Amino acid sequence: MELTQDILKQYCSHLKNVKYKGIVQDVKLEYCTDMDDNNINEGDQHIILRLIRIRKPMRNKGFGSIVLNDIINLADRYNIRIILYASEKYGSKITGLYKLYERFGFNRIANDPDHKMVYNVLIKMNVQ
Numbered sequence: 121m122e123l124t125q126d127i128l129k130q131y132c133s134h135l136k137n138v139k140y141k142g143i144v145q146d147v148k149l150e151y152c153t154d155m156d157d158n159n160i161n162e163g164d165q166h167i168i169l170r171l172i173r174i175r176k177p178m179r180n181k182g183f184g185s186i187v188l189n190d191i192i193n194l195a196d197r198y199n200i201r202i203i204l205y206a207s208e209k210y211g212s213k214i215t216g217l218y219k220l221y222e223r224f225g226f227n228r229i230a231n232d233p234d235h236k237m238v239y240n241v242l243i244k245m246n247v248q
Contacts, residue, residue: 123165123198124151125150127151128167131194132147132149135147135190140187142175144174144183144187146171146172146173147187148170150168151167152167152168153166165200165201166200166202167201167202169188169203169204172188172191173210192224192239195239201241203237204237204239205236218235221237226238226239227239
């Protein structure tokens with residue numbers, strides 16, 4: 121089965137309303153095929169990780185990492201990369217976010233003003 125935006129929407133709903141009910145406030149994933157800058161080939165399929173928001177009382181307990189790991193497992197199943205843009209919008213420092221995402225196999229795009237990071241399934245598969 122091929123990944124679609126509908127599958128991602130259902131997956132986000134499942135994480136929020138079933139698997140991590142009361143923990144996850146919101147998860148936003150977007151299926152894309154049309155980016156062609158900074159090491160992303162035109163027509164290349166990828167997921168853009170827009171948001172993982174954990175409810176305030178549940179923050180700093182590892183749930184964000186658990187949800188991120190679930191999303192990575194989904195990407196691995198579909199053999200598709202993940203792109204995210206690290207942001208200080210919710211109070212985290214960029215350097216800390218870089219370290220966190222790098223622990224999960226994301227790579228920074230050099231000199232990207234939007235703090236773009238990429239998780240590439242093929243890179244991870246070759247390392248293991």
